[in-house]
Amino acid sequence: MNEHYQTLIIGGGISGLTIAHKLRLQKPGHRFLVLEKGQRTGGVIASHRDQGYITEIGPHGFLDNCPESRQILTETGLDRECLKAPLIDFVRYVRLNGRLNLIPQTPRKILMAPLIPWSAKLRVLAELWQPVLQGEPTVAKWVAHRFGPALLPYLDAVYTGTYAGDFDRLTIDSVMPGIRALEKEHGSVLRGLLHKLRQNKKERAASTPLRMPAMTSFPEGMQRLPERLAENLRQNQDLLLSTEVIAVQPAGNGWQVETSKGRFQAADVVFALPINAALRLLANIDPSLPEKAVPEAWIATVVLGFKDTVRLPPGFGFLTPERERRFALGALFSSNMFPGRAPAGHIVFETLVGGRRHPERLELDDRTLTGKAFDDVREILNIRSEPVYTTVLRSNGAIPQLERNYPTLLAWRKKLLASYPGLHICGFGWEGIGLNDMMKSASRVAEEILSSAGRIQKDADIKGVYF
Numbered sequence: 471m472n473e474h475y476q477t478l479i480i481g482g483g484i485s486g487l488t489i490a491h492k493l494r495l496q497k498p499g500h501r502f503l504v505l506e507k508g509q510r511t512g513g514v515i516a517s518h519r520d521q522g523y524i525t526e527i528g529p530h531g532f533l534d535n536c537p538e539s540r541q542i543l544t545e546t547g548l549d550r551e552c553l554k555a556p557l558i559d560f561v562r563y564v565r566l567n568g569r570l571n572l573i574p575q576t577p578r579k580i581l582m583a584p585l586i587p588w589s590a591k592l593r594v595l596a597e598l599w600q601p602v603l604q605g606e607p608t609v610a611k612w613v614a615h616r617f618g619p620a621l622l623p624y625l626d627a628v629y630t631g632t633y634a635g636d637f638d639r640l641t642i643d644s645v646m647p648g649i650r651a652l653e654k655e656h657g658s659v660l661r662g663l664l665h666k667l668r669q670n671k672k673e674r675a676a677s678t679p680l681r682m683p684a685m686t687s688f689p690e691g692m693q694r695l696p697e698r699l700a701e702n703l704r705q706n707q708d709l710l711l712s713t714e715v716i717a718v719q720p721a722g723n724g725w726q727v728e729t730s731k732g733r734f735q736a737a738d739v740v741f742a743l744p745i746n747a748a749l750r751l752l753a754n755i756d757p758s759l760p761e762k763a764v765p766e767a768w769i770a771t772v773v774l775g776f777k778d779t780v781r782l783p784p785g786f787g788f789l790t791p792e793r794e795r796r797f798a799l800g801a802l803f804s805s806n807m808f809p810g811r812a813p814a815g816h817i818v819f820e821t822l823v824g825g826r827r828h829p830e831r832l833e834l835d836d837r838t839l840t841g842k843a844f845d846d847v848r849e850i851l852n853i854r855s856e857p858v859y860t861t862v863l864r865s866n867g868a869i870p871q872l873e874r875n876y877p878t879l880l881a882w883r884k885k886l887l888a889s890y891p892g893l894h895i896c897g898f899g900w901e902g903i904g905l906n907d908m909m910k911s912a913s914r915v916a917e918e919i920l921s922s923a924g925r926i927q928k929d930a931d932i933k934g935v936y937f
């Protein structure tokens with residue numbers, strides 16, 4: 471087999487599927503092929519449907535504040551079926567000093583909340599006069615320097631919730647490049663944000679109010695998203711499953727891709743892969759790559775179902791900073807978030823374990839893991855009965871950790887892309903780690919492939935911090 475295509479897409483996760491969807495929609499005659507090594511599409515997105523419980527092996531949802539992902543929902547009709555849980559209605563908690571502390575939802579409420587003393591709130595304002603830290607500071611070091619140490623447990627919770635990461639290792643330049651750029655440009659994050667706010671106010675139509683985003687999922691779980699995107703792909707024509715890409719090399723004006731099922735050629739090739747899977751293949755194209763791999767965080771979810779005589783606190787769930795020294799990273803109150811997650815008369819919540827700091831906990835067998843996770847949360851949630859349903863879900867992919875030297879890796883990628891116009895690289899860990907990041911960068915790659923204008927330059931996003 472030595473077939474020619476216009477575009478070969480390596481990886482059938484949300485990144486690869488988004489590109490395929492956009493190419494099909496915007497140029498139906500464009501000849502592309504998605505090469506996926508697994509037996510199914512969706513990558514790390516996988517829902518677990520069992521005995522009336524719907525839980526998630528991978529992502530639980532995404533915020534509706536990204537224009538690119540909203541557009542994909544509209545284009546696929548998923549906007550008519552998706553479920554939304556607005557952050558303004560669903561509170562979140564941080565477990566501190568052995569109890570659940572409600573996180574206030576708006577800047578005014580944060581300012582008035584008794585969570586941190588007034589002296590610490592004034593210290594936050596002193597950020598306006600802090601010098602810019604040079605080098606690649608960790609998130610913890612940078613936050614303590616700019617805003618004071620009182621915010622550290624909350625930021626730890628944020629990065630536990632998003633990266634399952636360790637904020638003593640994640641670097642601010644890697645995880646918040648937009649905020650770091652603002653700090654460097656204005657000498658202060660707060661001053662930079664005020665400037666942006668004033669600018670946006672002028673540009674935004676007076677009728678568009680600022681609002682808190684909503685968490686989005688689907689009645690059958692997150693897997694519905696890749697399943698819907700894959701519906702329009704014809705197997706063995708646009709999509710080859712169980713096909714692992716082994717090597718990629720430039721050939722003539724295009725690319726030759728060697729797979730477990732033969733060779734393919736195309737003018738454009740897209741690496742829509744988790745960063746480490748991409749680096750393994752890219753090393754053959756440019757052996758000067760500065761890092762062979764980035765660190766990763768694995769997590770397991772312990773699902774606990776109960777009769778509905780057990781009552782969960784209202785809201786999404788809670789996160790636990792490391793200093794609390796607990797077993798679980800936190801818990802998601804699944805049956806509060808979306809309807810139909812547990813059979814009638816029952817509730818379910820999902821406890822997260824492992825992460826960058828505690829990979830050893832994932833070595834435990836399911837029974838021990840379940841027992842330890844339940845012991846960890848039963849007291850804080852005041853649960854006096856035993857679960858009627860338990861299962862352990864181990865994710866089929868790890869979360870890339872954007873730590874030291876990650877910016878060097880991005881600079882290397884930029885140079886590589888400049889040398890090869892037909893090469894495209896997006897996917898898990900390249901421009902963020904969330905689903906919105908993936909749909910955004912994959913949409914941009916599709917646009918680049920279809921337009922003759924070449925690469926689209928963009929500034930780093932200024933992302934909100936949500937628990």
Ligand SMILES: Cc1cc2nc3c(=O)[nH]c(=O)nc-3n(C[C@H](O)[C@H](O)[C@H](O)COP(=O)(O)OP(=O)(O)OC[C@H]3O[C@@H](n4cnc5c(N)ncnc54)[C@H](O)[C@@H]3O)c2cc1C
Binds near residue numbers: 484
């Ligand atoms: C446990 C967990 C929880 C998460 N929770 C959230 C959340 O709540 N909200 C959120 O926004 N994001 C969350 N994320 C992140 C989100 O899931 C990812 O950003 C996104 O799914 C990554 O999509 P992708 O297509 O880039 O990569 P993947 O989903 O990893 O897909 C890549 C695909 O490439 C295939 N592949 C790999 N190597 C090859 C090869 N050599 N040849 C062919 N195919 C190959 C793989 O089999 C896979 O199907 C979570 C991630 C994990 C792991």
